[in-house]
Amino acid sequence: xxxxxxxxxxxxxxxxxxxxxxxxxxxxxxxxxxxxxxxxxxxxxxxxxxxxxxxxxxxxxxxxxxxxxxxxxxxxxxxxxxxxxxxxxxxxxxxxxxxxxxxxxxxxxxxxxxxxxxxxxxxxxxxxxxxxxxxxxxxxxxxxxxxxxxxxxxxxxxxxxxxxxxxxxxxxxxxxxxxxxxxxxxxxxxxxxxxxxxxxxxxxxxxxxxxxxxxxxxxxxxxxxxxxxxxxxxxxxxxxxxxxxxxxxxxxxxxxxxxxxxxxxxxxxxxxxxxxxxxxxxxxxxxxxxxxxxxxxxxxxxxxxxxxxxxxxxxxxxxxxxxxxxxxxxxxxxxxxxxxxxxxxxxxxxxxxxxxxxxxxxxxxxxxxxxxxxxxxxxxxxx
Ligand code: GRA
Numbered sequence: 084x085x086x087x088x089x090x091x092x093x094x095x096x097x098x099x100x101x102x103x104x105x106x107x108x109x110x111x112x113x114x115x116x117x118x119x120x121x122x123x124x125x126x127x128x129x130x131x132x133x134x135x136x137x138x139x140x141x142x143x144x145x146x147x148x149x150x151x152x153x154x155x156x157x158x159x160x161x162x163x164x165x166x167x168x169x170x171x172x173x174x175x176x177x178x179x180x181x182x183x184x185x186x187x188x189x190x191x192x193x194x195x196x197x198x199x200x201x202x203x204x205x206x207x208x209x210x211x212x213x214x215x216x217x218x219x220x221x222x223x224x225x226x227x228x229x230x231x232x233x234x235x236x237x238x239x240x241x242x243x244x245x246x247x248x249x250x251x252x253x254x255x256x257x258x259x260x261x262x263x264x265x266x267x268x269x270x271x272x273x274x275x276x277x278x279x280x281x282x283x284x285x286x287x288x289x290x291x292x293x294x295x296x297x298x299x300x301x302x303x304x305x306x307x308x309x310x311x312x313x314x315x316x317x318x319x320x321x322x323x324x325x326x327x328x329x330x331x332x333x334x335x336x337x338x339x340x341x342x343x344x345x346x347x348x349x350x351x352x353x354x355x356x357x358x359x360x361x362x363x364x365x366x367x368x369x370x371x372x373x374x375x376x377x378x379x380x381x382x383x384x385x386x387x388x389x390x391x392x393x394x395x396x397x398x399x400x401x402x403x404x405x406x407x408x409x410x411x412x413x414x415x416x417x418x419x420x421x422x423x424x425x426x427x428x429x430x431x432x433x434x435x436x437x438x439x440x441x442x443x444x445x446x447x448x449x450x451x452x453x454x455x456x457x458x459x460x461x462x463x464x465x466x
Contacts, residue, residue, distance in 0.1 A: 088150075095151045099158035102131060111163040114287040115432055120244050121287060122202070125169050129199020133159075134173040137322070137387075138181060143194035149322075149387035153329035153380050160333030161340075164436035165287035167330040169199075171444075172241045175323040176203040176249045180267060183307035183315055188267060192247065204241035205249040205323075206293055207316060209234065214449050216251075216316060217260050221295065223252040229302040230254070230266065232274070232295040242291030243277045245270055250295070251316050254309045263312035266304045274298030284435025321394050324401045324444045325387065328380045331404035331440040335373040338411035338433045342366060342418045356418070365414040372407035379403050392465035395457050402450035405440035412437040 088096070106127060114121060128134065136152040138144025145151075152174065160167035177196040180189055195201040212218040221234025232252055236242070248268055255262030270277075275298050279291045307315055343366060346357035356362050379400035386393035412434040416423035423430040441447045457464040 088154075091147070092151055092154060095147060096154040096158060098131065099133065099155040102128070102133075103158050103162035107159065107162045107166055111166075111287075112429065112432070114163065115165065115284075116286070116426075118286040118289075120289050121166065121169075122244070124166060125173065125202060126199040128159075128166075128169060129173065129197060133170060134177065134197040134199065137174065138177055138193060138197050142177075142181070142189060143197055149325060149384040150381065152326055153384040156326040156329035157333040157336070157377070157380075160330035160436075161337045162333075163287065164330055164334050164433075164439075165285040167326070167333065168240050168285065168288035171323045171326050172203045172205075172245070173197060173199060174326065175205055175319055176247065176267065178322055179205075179249050179265065179306060179315060179319045182318060183265070183311065184267060185303060188303065188306075192267065196247070201246045202241060202244055203247050203249070204239055204245035204293075205251075205319065206236035206239050206242075207251050207320075208236060208238045210237050213238075214446055217263070217313065219251065219253065219263070221250070221252040222256065223254050223264055223266060223300065225254070226299070229304065230300045232266070232268075232298040232300055234295055236293040236295075238280065238290055239293050240288055240290055242293045243279050243289050248293065249306065249319070250293075250300075251312050254312075258310065260313040261310050263316070264309045265306040265312040265315045266300045267306050268298070268300050268304050272298065283438065284432065285439050317394075320445060321397050322387070324397050325380070325383055327440065327444040328376070328383070328397070328401040328404040331401075331408040331437070332373065332377045332380055334408040334433055334437045334440070335369070335376060335404070335411040338408070338415035338430065338437070339366070339369040339373050341428075341430050341433070342369060342411075342415040345419050345422065362418055365418060369411045369414050372410050376400070376404040376407040394466070395454065395464035398445070398450040398453040398464060401440075401444065402447055402454065405437075405447055405450075408433075408437035408440050 132145050135144035136147045177193045209219045223230040250266045254264040276294045349356045383393045383396040383400040415430045456462040
Protein backbone atom coordinates (compact mmCIF):
# COMPACT_ATOMS: atom_id res chain seq x y z
CA UNK A 84 0.00 0.00 0.00
CA UNK A 85 1.55 3.34 -0.99
CA UNK A 86 -0.80 5.80 0.81
CA UNK A 87 -0.54 7.98 -2.29
CA UNK A 88 3.02 9.01 -1.52
CA UNK A 89 4.67 11.14 -4.21
CA UNK A 90 7.39 9.64 -6.44
CA UNK A 91 9.91 11.68 -4.50
CA UNK A 92 8.79 10.32 -1.14
CA UNK A 93 8.69 6.76 -2.44
CA UNK A 94 12.26 7.07 -3.64
CA UNK A 95 13.31 8.51 -0.26
CA UNK A 96 11.70 5.50 1.42
CA UNK A 97 13.44 3.14 -1.02
CA UNK A 98 16.79 4.82 -0.41
CA UNK A 99 16.36 4.48 3.36
CA UNK A 100 15.27 0.83 3.03
CA UNK A 101 18.30 -0.05 0.91
CA UNK A 102 20.62 1.89 3.20
CA UNK A 103 19.28 0.06 6.24
CA UNK A 104 19.58 -3.37 4.60
CA UNK A 105 23.07 -2.75 3.26
CA UNK A 106 24.74 -0.60 5.93
CA UNK A 107 22.92 -1.46 9.16
CA UNK A 108 21.44 -4.97 8.96
CA UNK A 109 24.68 -6.98 8.58
CA UNK A 110 26.01 -5.92 12.00
CA UNK A 111 22.79 -5.01 13.85
CA UNK A 112 22.95 -7.98 16.23
CA UNK A 113 26.65 -7.49 16.90
CA UNK A 114 26.31 -3.72 17.42
CA UNK A 115 23.53 -4.39 19.92
CA UNK A 116 25.45 -7.13 21.72
CA UNK A 117 28.69 -5.15 21.89
CA UNK A 118 27.01 -1.80 22.67
CA UNK A 119 28.74 -0.17 19.69
CA UNK A 120 28.09 3.48 18.97
CA UNK A 121 28.32 3.62 15.16
CA UNK A 122 29.91 7.00 14.64
CA UNK A 123 30.60 5.96 11.05
CA UNK A 124 26.87 5.48 10.52
CA UNK A 125 26.08 8.89 12.00
CA UNK A 126 28.30 10.36 9.28
CA UNK A 127 27.02 8.09 6.49
CA UNK A 128 23.40 8.92 7.26
CA UNK A 129 24.42 12.58 7.19
CA UNK A 130 26.09 12.15 3.79
CA UNK A 131 22.94 10.68 2.24
CA UNK A 132 20.88 13.54 3.67
CA UNK A 133 18.75 11.74 6.27
CA UNK A 134 19.07 14.55 8.83
CA UNK A 135 18.30 17.37 6.43
CA UNK A 136 14.65 16.65 5.58
CA UNK A 137 13.26 19.49 7.68
CA UNK A 138 16.14 21.91 7.20
CA UNK A 139 16.19 24.62 4.50
CA UNK A 140 18.63 24.26 1.61
CA UNK A 141 20.55 27.37 2.69
CA UNK A 142 21.80 25.39 5.71
CA UNK A 143 22.47 22.25 3.71
CA UNK A 144 19.07 20.58 4.12
CA UNK A 145 16.83 18.95 1.51
CA UNK A 146 13.47 20.44 2.64
CA UNK A 147 11.79 17.12 1.83
CA UNK A 148 9.68 17.53 4.96
CA UNK A 149 8.45 15.72 8.04
CA UNK A 150 6.78 12.91 6.12
CA UNK A 151 10.14 12.11 4.51
CA UNK A 152 11.72 12.18 7.97
CA UNK A 153 9.06 9.77 9.25
CA UNK A 154 9.57 7.38 6.31
CA UNK A 155 13.32 7.34 6.89
CA UNK A 156 12.90 6.84 10.66
CA UNK A 157 10.59 3.87 10.11
CA UNK A 158 12.95 2.19 7.64
CA UNK A 159 16.01 2.62 9.85
CA UNK A 160 14.22 1.47 13.03
CA UNK A 161 12.77 -1.56 11.25
CA UNK A 162 16.32 -2.83 10.83
CA UNK A 163 17.88 -1.48 14.03
CA UNK A 164 15.90 0.78 16.32
CA UNK A 165 18.91 2.13 18.24
CA UNK A 166 20.36 3.61 15.06
CA UNK A 167 17.12 5.57 14.54
CA UNK A 168 17.93 7.54 17.70
CA UNK A 169 20.89 9.09 15.82
CA UNK A 170 18.38 10.84 13.55
CA UNK A 171 16.83 12.76 16.44
CA UNK A 172 20.19 13.57 18.00
CA UNK A 173 21.30 15.35 14.81
CA UNK A 174 17.97 16.69 13.54
CA UNK A 175 16.49 17.81 16.89
CA UNK A 176 19.28 20.23 17.86
CA UNK A 177 19.52 21.50 14.25
CA UNK A 178 15.80 22.26 14.25
CA UNK A 179 15.94 24.06 17.58
CA UNK A 180 18.82 26.19 16.34
CA UNK A 181 16.84 26.89 13.17
CA UNK A 182 13.85 27.96 15.22
CA UNK A 183 15.54 30.35 17.61
CA UNK A 184 19.32 30.82 17.41
CA UNK A 185 21.35 33.67 15.92
CA UNK A 186 22.17 33.61 12.20
CA UNK A 187 25.82 33.14 13.06
CA UNK A 188 25.05 30.00 15.08
CA UNK A 189 22.74 28.64 12.42
CA UNK A 190 25.43 28.97 9.76
CA UNK A 191 28.13 27.55 12.00
CA UNK A 192 26.30 24.55 13.45
CA UNK A 193 23.27 23.43 11.43
CA UNK A 194 25.25 22.21 8.39
CA UNK A 195 27.70 20.41 10.65
CA UNK A 196 24.92 18.67 12.63
CA UNK A 197 22.99 17.54 9.60
CA UNK A 198 26.09 16.27 7.83
CA UNK A 199 26.70 14.15 10.91
CA UNK A 200 30.03 15.84 11.67
CA UNK A 201 29.31 17.42 15.05
CA UNK A 202 27.56 14.78 17.16
CA UNK A 203 24.53 16.29 18.87
CA UNK A 204 22.40 15.60 21.90
CA UNK A 205 19.74 17.37 23.96
CA UNK A 206 19.78 17.57 27.71
CA UNK A 207 16.39 17.99 29.38
CA UNK A 208 15.96 15.13 31.85
CA UNK A 209 17.44 15.16 35.36
CA UNK A 210 17.41 12.67 38.24
CA UNK A 211 14.30 14.35 39.72
CA UNK A 212 12.84 15.83 36.54
CA UNK A 213 11.67 13.29 33.96
CA UNK A 214 8.03 13.74 32.95
CA UNK A 215 7.94 16.93 35.04
CA UNK A 216 10.33 19.02 32.95
CA UNK A 217 9.72 22.18 34.98
CA UNK A 218 11.11 20.43 38.11
CA UNK A 219 14.64 20.59 36.70
CA UNK A 220 17.32 22.04 38.96
CA UNK A 221 20.12 22.91 36.54
CA UNK A 222 20.86 26.60 36.69
CA UNK A 223 22.50 29.03 34.32
CA UNK A 224 23.73 32.05 36.26
CA UNK A 225 24.72 35.12 34.35
CA UNK A 226 28.42 35.97 34.55
CA UNK A 227 30.41 38.73 32.82
CA UNK A 228 30.34 37.37 29.27
CA UNK A 229 27.85 34.54 29.43
CA UNK A 230 26.42 32.00 31.87
CA UNK A 231 27.70 29.50 34.43
CA UNK A 232 25.91 26.17 34.24
CA UNK A 233 25.55 23.87 37.24
CA UNK A 234 23.48 20.70 37.41
CA UNK A 235 23.10 17.04 36.46
CA UNK A 236 21.38 15.77 33.34
CA UNK A 237 20.62 12.07 33.12
CA UNK A 238 19.32 9.52 30.60
CA UNK A 239 20.73 11.68 27.84
CA UNK A 240 21.12 9.92 24.49
CA UNK A 241 24.66 10.47 23.17
CA UNK A 242 25.86 11.96 26.49
CA UNK A 243 29.27 10.28 26.30
CA UNK A 244 29.86 10.75 22.57
CA UNK A 245 28.34 14.15 21.74
CA UNK A 246 30.43 17.12 20.63
CA UNK A 247 27.58 19.55 21.28
CA UNK A 248 24.43 19.73 23.38
CA UNK A 249 21.23 21.70 23.62
CA UNK A 250 20.92 22.20 27.36
CA UNK A 251 17.85 23.45 29.22
CA UNK A 252 18.47 25.28 32.50
CA UNK A 253 16.94 27.89 34.76
CA UNK A 254 18.17 31.44 34.39
CA UNK A 255 15.51 32.43 36.94
CA UNK A 256 13.93 29.65 38.94
CA UNK A 257 11.51 31.98 40.69
CA UNK A 258 9.67 32.44 37.39
CA UNK A 259 9.19 28.66 36.94
CA UNK A 260 8.29 27.85 33.29
CA UNK A 261 9.03 31.42 32.30
CA UNK A 262 12.50 31.36 33.85
CA UNK A 263 13.90 28.44 31.84
CA UNK A 264 16.36 29.04 29.01
CA UNK A 265 18.02 26.98 26.29
CA UNK A 266 21.72 26.87 25.41
CA UNK A 267 23.73 25.34 22.63
CA UNK A 268 27.12 24.37 24.01
CA UNK A 269 30.28 22.63 22.89
CA UNK A 270 31.15 19.83 25.27
CA UNK A 271 34.95 19.69 24.85
CA UNK A 272 35.28 22.42 27.48
CA UNK A 273 36.16 22.29 31.17
CA UNK A 274 33.35 21.90 33.67
CA UNK A 275 31.49 18.95 32.21
CA UNK A 276 31.89 15.27 33.09
CA UNK A 277 30.03 12.35 31.61
CA UNK A 278 29.39 8.69 32.20
CA UNK A 279 27.52 5.91 30.47
CA UNK A 280 24.39 4.28 31.90
CA UNK A 281 23.47 0.71 31.06
CA UNK A 282 19.98 -0.19 29.93
CA UNK A 283 17.82 -3.05 28.68
CA UNK A 284 17.87 -2.27 24.96
CA UNK A 285 18.85 0.31 22.34
CA UNK A 286 22.45 -0.63 23.09
CA UNK A 287 23.94 0.90 19.96
CA UNK A 288 22.64 4.25 21.14
CA UNK A 289 24.65 5.32 24.19
CA UNK A 290 22.74 6.86 27.10
CA UNK A 291 24.38 8.66 29.98
CA UNK A 292 24.83 11.44 32.43
CA UNK A 293 26.15 14.95 31.84
CA UNK A 294 27.30 16.79 34.94
CA UNK A 295 27.92 20.52 34.66
CA UNK A 296 30.12 22.08 37.35
CA UNK A 297 30.80 25.76 36.82
CA UNK A 298 30.63 25.18 33.09
CA UNK A 299 31.01 28.41 31.13
CA UNK A 300 28.47 28.93 28.35
CA UNK A 301 29.30 32.00 26.24
CA UNK A 302 26.59 34.64 25.81
CA UNK A 303 26.06 33.56 22.15
CA UNK A 304 25.17 30.04 23.29
CA UNK A 305 21.75 31.21 24.51
CA UNK A 306 19.07 29.98 22.06
CA UNK A 307 16.19 32.44 21.81
CA UNK A 308 15.71 34.85 24.69
CA UNK A 309 16.11 34.19 28.39
CA UNK A 310 12.91 32.61 29.70
CA UNK A 311 11.90 31.04 26.38
CA UNK A 312 13.45 27.67 27.22
CA UNK A 313 10.33 25.77 28.35
CA UNK A 314 8.31 26.66 25.28
CA UNK A 315 11.30 25.86 23.09
CA UNK A 316 11.66 22.53 24.87
CA UNK A 317 8.00 21.64 24.24
CA UNK A 318 8.39 22.72 20.62
CA UNK A 319 11.53 20.61 20.26
CA UNK A 320 9.85 17.55 21.81
CA UNK A 321 6.86 17.90 19.53
CA UNK A 322 9.15 17.47 16.54
CA UNK A 323 11.43 14.75 17.87
CA UNK A 324 8.38 12.75 19.06
CA UNK A 325 7.40 12.35 15.44
CA UNK A 326 10.59 10.55 14.39
CA UNK A 327 10.32 8.55 17.58
CA UNK A 328 6.75 7.49 16.73
CA UNK A 329 7.83 6.55 13.20
CA UNK A 330 10.66 4.51 14.71
CA UNK A 331 8.15 2.63 16.83
CA UNK A 332 6.17 1.82 13.67
CA UNK A 333 9.41 0.40 12.24
CA UNK A 334 9.80 -1.92 15.24
CA UNK A 335 6.13 -2.94 15.04
CA UNK A 336 6.66 -3.80 11.38
CA UNK A 337 9.87 -5.74 11.97
CA UNK A 338 8.12 -7.85 14.62
CA UNK A 339 5.12 -8.46 12.38
CA UNK A 340 7.35 -9.46 9.46
CA UNK A 341 9.28 -11.91 11.66
CA UNK A 342 6.02 -13.41 12.94
CA UNK A 343 4.50 -13.84 9.47
CA UNK A 344 7.67 -15.38 8.02
CA UNK A 345 8.00 -17.81 10.89
CA UNK A 346 4.32 -18.76 10.79
CA UNK A 347 4.71 -19.67 7.12
CA UNK A 348 7.71 -21.91 7.80
CA UNK A 349 7.27 -23.55 11.16
CA UNK A 350 5.41 -26.84 11.06
CA UNK A 351 3.78 -28.30 14.17
CA UNK A 352 1.02 -30.91 14.46
CA UNK A 353 1.44 -31.62 10.75
CA UNK A 354 0.83 -28.13 9.40
CA UNK A 355 2.31 -24.66 9.16
CA UNK A 356 1.52 -22.83 12.38
CA UNK A 357 0.01 -19.99 10.33
CA UNK A 358 -2.92 -22.35 9.73
CA UNK A 359 -3.86 -22.18 13.40
CA UNK A 360 -6.46 -19.60 14.31
CA UNK A 361 -4.69 -18.55 17.51
CA UNK A 362 -1.69 -17.52 15.38
CA UNK A 363 -3.99 -15.79 12.88
CA UNK A 364 -5.60 -13.87 15.73
CA UNK A 365 -2.21 -12.47 16.78
CA UNK A 366 -1.17 -11.68 13.22
CA UNK A 367 -4.41 -9.83 12.51
CA UNK A 368 -3.99 -7.75 15.65
CA UNK A 369 -0.37 -6.98 14.75
CA UNK A 370 -1.36 -5.77 11.28
CA UNK A 371 -4.07 -3.52 12.70
CA UNK A 372 -1.75 -2.07 15.36
CA UNK A 373 0.99 -1.38 12.83
CA UNK A 374 -1.19 0.14 10.13
CA UNK A 375 -3.20 2.32 12.50
CA UNK A 376 0.00 3.64 14.05
CA UNK A 377 1.52 4.36 10.64
CA UNK A 378 -1.53 6.31 9.50
CA UNK A 379 -1.46 8.37 12.70
CA UNK A 380 2.23 9.10 12.17
CA UNK A 381 1.58 10.13 8.56
CA UNK A 382 -1.24 12.43 9.68
CA UNK A 383 0.95 14.18 12.26
CA UNK A 384 3.76 14.51 9.69
CA UNK A 385 1.48 15.86 6.98
CA UNK A 386 0.12 18.50 9.37
CA UNK A 387 3.69 19.57 10.16
CA UNK A 388 4.47 19.77 6.44
CA UNK A 389 1.39 21.95 5.98
CA UNK A 390 2.66 24.17 8.83
CA UNK A 391 -0.47 23.39 10.84
CA UNK A 392 -0.49 22.72 14.61
CA UNK A 393 0.03 19.03 15.33
CA UNK A 394 0.94 18.62 19.01
CA UNK A 395 -2.23 16.66 19.72
CA UNK A 396 -1.86 14.49 16.63
CA UNK A 397 1.81 13.88 17.42
CA UNK A 398 0.97 12.74 20.96
CA UNK A 399 -1.74 10.42 19.58
CA UNK A 400 0.73 9.00 17.05
CA UNK A 401 3.53 8.59 19.58
CA UNK A 402 1.27 6.83 22.08
CA UNK A 403 -0.30 4.52 19.48
CA UNK A 404 3.00 3.68 17.80
CA UNK A 405 4.78 2.84 21.06
CA UNK A 406 1.89 0.58 22.07
CA UNK A 407 1.97 -1.04 18.62
CA UNK A 408 5.70 -1.72 18.88
CA UNK A 409 5.34 -3.26 22.33
CA UNK A 410 2.26 -5.30 21.36
CA UNK A 411 3.80 -6.60 18.13
CA UNK A 412 7.14 -7.49 19.67
CA UNK A 413 5.37 -9.34 22.47
CA UNK A 414 3.08 -11.13 20.00
CA UNK A 415 6.03 -12.07 17.78
CA UNK A 416 7.72 -13.61 20.78
CA UNK A 417 4.61 -15.68 21.54
CA UNK A 418 4.58 -16.94 17.95
CA UNK A 419 8.30 -17.67 17.73
CA UNK A 420 8.46 -19.29 21.17
CA UNK A 421 12.01 -20.31 22.03
CA UNK A 422 13.27 -18.81 18.75
CA UNK A 423 11.81 -15.50 19.86
CA UNK A 424 13.45 -15.74 23.27
CA UNK A 425 16.78 -16.81 21.78
CA UNK A 426 19.47 -14.16 21.43
CA UNK A 427 20.41 -15.76 18.08
CA UNK A 428 17.34 -14.17 16.47
CA UNK A 429 16.23 -10.53 16.47
CA UNK A 430 12.78 -10.78 18.09
CA UNK A 431 14.13 -10.45 21.64
CA UNK A 432 15.93 -7.28 20.49
CA UNK A 433 12.68 -5.95 19.04
CA UNK A 434 10.98 -6.50 22.39
CA UNK A 435 13.77 -4.77 24.35
CA UNK A 436 13.83 -1.86 21.90
CA UNK A 437 10.04 -1.60 21.73
CA UNK A 438 9.77 -0.96 25.47
CA UNK A 439 11.92 2.16 25.13
CA UNK A 440 9.25 3.81 22.98
CA UNK A 441 6.79 3.72 25.88
CA UNK A 442 9.29 5.72 27.94
CA UNK A 443 11.34 8.14 25.80
CA UNK A 444 10.25 11.46 24.30
CA UNK A 445 7.37 11.70 26.78
CA UNK A 446 6.14 8.48 28.37
CA UNK A 447 2.89 6.76 27.37
CA UNK A 448 1.22 8.37 30.40
CA UNK A 449 2.40 11.86 29.42
CA UNK A 450 1.01 11.39 25.89
CA UNK A 451 -2.27 10.16 27.38
CA UNK A 452 -2.59 13.14 29.69
CA UNK A 453 -1.91 15.53 26.79
CA UNK A 454 -4.61 13.75 24.74
CA UNK A 455 -7.22 13.44 27.51
CA UNK A 456 -6.76 16.92 28.95
CA UNK A 457 -7.24 18.35 25.47
CA UNK A 458 -10.48 16.37 25.04
CA UNK A 459 -11.73 17.41 28.47
CA UNK A 460 -10.98 21.06 27.75
CA UNK A 461 -8.48 21.41 30.62
CA UNK A 462 -5.38 22.16 28.54
CA UNK A 463 -5.30 22.64 24.79
CA UNK A 464 -2.64 20.51 23.13
CA UNK A 465 -2.40 22.57 19.93
CA UNK A 466 -1.38 26.02 21.10
O1 GRA B 1 0.36 29.62 30.24
P1 GRA B 1 1.82 29.87 30.31
O2 GRA B 1 2.28 31.11 29.62
O3 GRA B 1 2.35 29.73 31.72
O4 GRA B 1 2.52 28.66 29.48
C1 GRA B 1 2.24 27.33 29.81
C2 GRA B 1 1.94 26.58 28.53
O5 GRA B 1 1.12 27.31 27.67
C3 GRA B 1 3.57 26.72 30.26
O6 GRA B 1 4.19 26.20 29.06
C4 GRA B 1 3.32 26.36 27.95
N1 GRA B 1 3.31 25.13 27.14
C5 GRA B 1 3.49 25.07 25.82
N2 GRA B 1 3.73 26.03 24.94
C6 GRA B 1 3.86 25.65 23.64
C7 GRA B 1 3.09 23.86 27.61
N3 GRA B 1 3.12 22.99 26.60
C8 GRA B 1 3.36 23.72 25.49
C9 GRA B 1 3.49 23.39 24.13
N4 GRA B 1 3.41 22.14 23.69
N5 GRA B 1 3.75 24.38 23.26
C10 GRA B 1 3.39 25.63 31.26
O7 GRA B 1 2.48 24.67 30.72
P2 GRA B 1 1.96 23.42 31.54
O8 GRA B 1 1.03 22.69 30.65
O9 GRA B 1 1.48 23.87 32.88
O10 GRA B 1 3.33 22.58 31.73
P3 GRA B 1 3.64 21.33 32.68
O11 GRA B 1 2.41 20.79 33.30
O12 GRA B 1 4.77 21.70 33.55
O13 GRA B 1 4.26 20.27 31.62
C11 GRA B 1 3.59 19.77 30.54
C12 GRA B 1 4.10 18.37 30.12
C13 GRA B 1 3.86 17.34 31.20
C14 GRA B 1 3.28 18.01 28.87
C15 GRA B 1 5.62 18.46 29.78
O14 GRA B 1 6.39 18.67 30.93
C16 GRA B 1 6.13 17.24 29.05
O15 GRA B 1 5.98 17.14 27.83
N6 GRA B 1 6.79 16.27 29.75
C17 GRA B 1 7.43 15.14 29.10
C18 GRA B 1 8.92 15.31 29.00
C19 GRA B 1 9.56 14.57 27.86
O16 GRA B 1 8.95 14.32 26.83
N7 GRA B 1 10.82 14.22 28.01
C20 GRA B 1 11.56 13.60 26.94
C21 GRA B 1 13.00 13.66 27.18
S1 GRA B 1 14.03 13.56 25.74
C22 GRA B 1 14.09 11.94 25.21
O17 GRA B 1 13.38 11.13 25.67
C23 GRA B 1 15.09 11.58 24.14
C24 GRA B 1 14.83 10.27 23.41
C25 GRA B 1 15.49 10.21 22.06
C26 GRA B 1 14.74 9.36 21.00
O18 GRA B 1 14.50 8.16 21.22
O19 GRA B 1 14.41 9.88 19.92
